[in-house]
Amino acid sequence: MHEQPLNLLWLQSGGCGGCSMSLLCADTADFAAQLRQVGIHLLWHPSLSLESGHEMLEVMHDCLTGRTPLHVLCIEGAVLRGPEGTGRFHLLAGTQEPMMHWVRQLSAVAHQVVAVGSCAAFGGISAAGCNPTDACGLQYEGDQAGGLLGAAWRSAGGLPVVNVAGCPTHPGWVLETLAALTDGTQRLATDQLDALGRPRAYCDQLAHHGCARNEFYEYKASAEKPSDLGCLMEHMGCKGTQAHADCNIRLWNGEGSCARGGYACISCTEPGFEEPGHPFHQTPKVAGIPIGLPTDMHKAWFVALASLSKSATPRRVKQNSTADHVVVAPMIRKTRLK
């Protein structure tokens, strides 16, 4: 564990602030104590600090001059480079300087840099459509390495930008990543990041793992409209079998996940999720077969198994799949050894 708490500065740019709001939903009875336990001293956070205006600018200046060591810099929101590379789409209030410049300078003095959320990691929602603000991530533009800091950039602590992707991020992803960064004995190393710079702690899973609709998935008993209980993959656009995240294992705000909320996983931890190339609520198909097959699954096997399991679907599973509540209960059987 840590000995001295590490200084953390949290800034927001091209985003909605939702990752901060999500962070405040962390599963703890004492958020301040949890931060301390993680080993973090907040220099400044947009929602949680008293300092405002010139007081906040002094905090930043002290980091830049080295008067205050900046151990962890968290950036939430995309880098807005436009128009025409000027960064004018976000001038940090009170400074008339593009936020992009502040982020670059602070990244140069920070021991570690964390991109909080898919906007800061890859561009995210802010880069959707015609990308009107020329938004990008700190070290990625979509799935291409580069972004604001460049592919070769490494922090003073030797890591690339740690991409805690998600829209929003789960509070546990952020707090556990910070805990790993501050852990003196088992500090976060590059082999604990995946090929996109995301912590493997939550990205070595798929959103599909632990999905409460798994029985419907097994039999390809599919939802046909919103509110249906069936599997959301075949018709409703669900990418849970492809999205790297542990959403259905750790759950959100108590008992939640997208699939448990009745709607498709849109793979918000993946670069480019904001432009799927099809309406979010529809599964793109070729000859009736979803294009986006489960990760690591061979197409021929998928088709064969899907066809077999569809024919084997129990009546209960079939009927419940297109209802908004359980209409057929599992039959009661003797489960003792016979």
Added chain:
Amino acid sequence: MSRLLVGPFNRVEGDLEVRLEVQNGRVQDAWVNAPMYRGFEQILQGKHPLDALVYVPRICGICSVTQSVAAARALAAACGVQAPPNGVWLTNLMLACENAADHLTHFYLFFMPDFTRAEYAGRPWHAQAVQRFSALSGTHVREALAVRQRWMQIMGTLGGKWPHTQSIVPGGSTRNLAAPERHRLGARIAEMRGFLERVLYGVPLEEVAWQSADALAQWQEGDLECSDLRLFLRIAADLGLDALGRGPDLTLSYGGFADPSGRFSLAPGTWDGSQVQPVNMAHIAEDACHAWLAEGAGALHPSQGLTQPDVGKPGAYTWNKAPRLQGRVLETGALARQLAQGQPLLRSLWQQGRGNVLTRVLARSMELAQLVLLAEQCLRAIVPGAPCYEETHLPDEADAVGLCEAARGSLGHWMSIRDGRIANYQIIAPTSWNFSPRDRQGVPGALEAALVGALVQDGDKSPVAVQHIVRSFDPCMVCTVH
């Protein structure tokens, strides 16, 4: 005459800058700048109409559900669909949940910490304020964060997560509620009730409904130890917060929490001190005169609205347009809702001093109690097993509007569908109204006018009076510009 550039403001959602001209220790003139542009209205063009349900909640991390509801209502209007009762109650419950969380967050995290500042050391209430409201570490700040976290589990169950749910759709909800879940959510509501009654009010929620200034004054004499609201009122009296940040003579609410028969719990309407008038939606127009945005032919109705950056535009000083109702500046938020609803205490305080730091915060605090009571009602009304969704069919062509009340005020989405795609999408958020720049007649927005006269001590770079006024509106800057 001296000039001050104040920012970045924190404990508001998003980035905010205020330029002040100061004379004889008072603000003479103010200009409000929303310094960040993201371009959602451009991003949405050409998308499938239902894709709005993915994009618009992501406009804002704090009013995310409100944005979903406004979009779902615009889409429902386009489809001509009416959600079944469960769909209405589930949506209302989520809205009450978000708005209550936002009011709680505003009071404990955003607004009250300013009273712990060193410049107030020596005031009789300062030590108590420091103990309870110090940013992040105050005893009641910590308790409020803990109860908020539990309260938001309502969102986890109903919406899958918060923020950024996609469970709210035209036609109702993607998710029905089972009987045991209904009981579990009841427990979450009870926890919030318990906290509010024990820490914020010191009385049952049902009693947070004072009918007159005398009734409030009498209640105020009670024990400060068991009521943060009483402590706030003590602070407000000491600092004269009722004379700080005077708002305009007109307020707006689109109405909140309509039941399945269409009856509002919080009435819609504009209020001008004499009567509540229905909102004439045709009279809304946005003026981009002082925004870094291209202008059409004068101020435009949002159904014809235009959003095209023009960063070098002379005379522009913000990314926010200036919305006006029949050319008039207005204020929106919890206070406006209570005025339209006819809450007698707040009406009489408004008659004396309009919107101000005291009335805005008091209205929000009183509404918080109402929202938790509303959440209880919604939960009781949900019938497990009854449908929550009605099938919808999108037309290829439609023009529709979706209205909603966010914690911080009136939110409108105007959507045009052509050839089955979004042709135009315009959003007027609550803080677009409250923090609007000047219009082409040079009339300042509500905050710009409210700041005039605020005290600025010699050499003070971030005047505390300005901070109280700004935060009293509970601004959301990411919604403002979107």
